[in-house]
Amino acid sequence: MIDAHFHIWQLDRGDYGWLTPALGPIHRDVRIADWRAVSAPCGVQGGVLVQAAPTEAETAFLLQEAAGSPAVLGVVGWVDLLAPDAPARIETLARQPKLKGLRPMLQDIADPDWILDRALRPALAAMARCGLVFDALVQPRHLPRILRLAERHPDLRIVIDHGAKPAIPGDAAGWAAWTDGLQALADETAAFCKLSGLWTEAATGAPVDALARHAHWLLAAFGPQRCLWGSDWPVLDLAGRYDAWLAAARQWVAPPDQAAVFDTTARQAYGL
Numbered sequence: 134m135i136d137a138h139f140h141i142w143q144l145d146r147g148d149y150g151w152l153t154p155a156l157g158p159i160h161r162d163v164r165i166a167d168w169r170a171v172s173a174p175c176g177v178q179g180g181v182l183v184q185a186a187p188t189e190a191e192t193a194f195l196l197q198e199a200a201g202s203p204a205v206l207g208v209v210g211w212v213d214l215l216a217p218d219a220p221a222r223i224e225t226l227a228r229q230p231k232l233k234g235l236r237p238m239l240q241d242i243a244d245p246d247w248i249l250d251r252a253l254r255p256a257l258a259a260m261a262r263c264g265l266v267f268d269a270l271v272q273p274r275h276l277p278r279i280l281r282l283a284e285r286h287p288d289l290r291i292v293i294d295h296g297a298k299p300a301i302p303g304d305a306a307g308w309a310a311w312t313d314g315l316q317a318l319a320d321e322t323a324a325f326c327k328l329s330g331l332w333t334e335a336a337t338g339a340p341v342d343a344l345a346r347h348a349h350w351l352l353a354a355f356g357p358q359r360c361l362w363g364s365d366w367p368v369l370d371l372a373g374r375y376d377a378w379l380a381a382a383r384q385w386v387a388p389p390d391q392a393a394v395f396d397t398t399a400r401q402a403y404g405l
Contacts, residue, residue, distance in 0.1 A: 135206065136180035137331045137399040138294065138363025140295070141198060148186040159367045163376050165202045169364060171375040179206040181363070181403055183268065183294075187238050192226070192262060199231045206405045207233035209268045215252055220259035227263035233403040234266030240298065243275050247305075248282055261288040266403055270294045273307070276314025284320040291322065292402055295330025296351050301343060302335075312350060319354045319356075322350050325402045326355045327395065328382060329363030332372035339375055340379040348385045357390035361398040 140164045142149055154160050165182075172180065182205050192210030199205035201360055208231050212222050226232050239248060260267060267289050269279050276297055283291055299311040318324045328351055331344045352360055362382050364376055386394045399405060 134175075134177045134395045134405070135182050135361075135399040136168075136172055136177045136364045136366070137361045137402070138183050139172070139180050139366045140185045140368065141165055141168065141192070141195070142185050142191075143249055145192065146186070146194065148188040148191050150186075151160060152185070156371065158370050162163050163204060164255050165198055170205060171366065172364070173204075175376050175379050177379075179204050179405075181205075181207045181209060181233065181399065181405075183209040184211045184236055187221070187241075192232075196229050196231060196318055205231065206402045207231055208233040209236050209238055209266065211238070212256070214256040215250075216256075219256035223256060223259040223265065224263060232265070233405070234292070235260060236268035236270055236294070239271050240273055245278055248275070248278055249285075250342070251398070255290055257282075261286055261290075263300050264290075264404065266290045266292050268292050269297075270296055272298045273311040273314055276311075276318065278320065279324070280314070283318065283324060290402065291318075291324040292317065292361075293324055293326040295327060295334070296347060297326075298330065299347055300334065301331065301339070304308065312354075314363060315351070316354055319359070323359075325359045325398065326351055327362060327363045328352065328360055330365040330368070333365070333368055333374065334377055337372075339372070341377055344381070345385060348382065352386060352394070353391075357386070357393035358398060358401075359395055361394050361402055363384075393401050 134350055143162050180200055195208050198206050212235050302309050315376055335343050364375055
């Protein structure tokens with residue numbers, strides 16, 4: 134079983150601008166051993182460690198930490214894709230065996246069209262050439278842009294994080310925008326989608342069952358061969374427990390599909 138999305142961080146590094154004391158239980162240092170303390174008892178054998186700061190220094194930190202842990206199967210890092218030497222930086226990072234992808238933090242960029250800037254094309258082409266995954270940290274407003282990105286770069290493997298972060302429960306218009314955007318990606322591209330991060334998009338205190346409609350829709354749209362489970366721990370702690378999220382997801386995934394959603398799809402998406 135693979136957790137396709139978890140984080141660690143060290144506060145005194147100083148590059149986690151979003152991680153403030155207002156976030157209470159997750160405003161603390163988190164190490165790989167802390168993730169293993171909650172994931173291993175659930176039967177999780179390995180995971181994909183994902184960046185949480187838009188700095189290459191943090192990516193170096195994650196790769197260093199991952200090198201000492203057999204349970205970390207891959208790392209998704211960050212590079213300044215607009216840097217003049219971005220392709221060279223990407224090619225250098227790609228030599229690190231555990232680096233599997235890169236993630237610009239699109240949800241934090243004011244312009245939803247940023248990812249379509251022509252100046253990014255050399256970096257994106259370098260990612261595709263190096264076999265690196267593009268992790269799309271997006272909201273529903275970004276989905277038409279990600280479709281265009283996929284059309285421009287058909288060789289770039291794309292993984293949608295957190296089901297594109299829908300509002301839960303949301304209204305009819307929001308549901309339509311979310312499902313229409315993701316359905317187009319499911320139908321017209323080879324993009325993968327993570328069954329992760331949904332609980333923290335729900336109202337504070339919402340039970341895990343409040344996510345069932347959205348989870349079932351994602352599983353039906355992308356199918357088990359393109360849908361992969363992740364915890365988004367420790368951000369998950371803002372909403373509920375690791376074991377509760379995993380137990381709910383296992384209930385929603387049909388037994389014949391569980392090997393894919395909880396293991397083999399992650400291996401395919403990230404080349405693990």
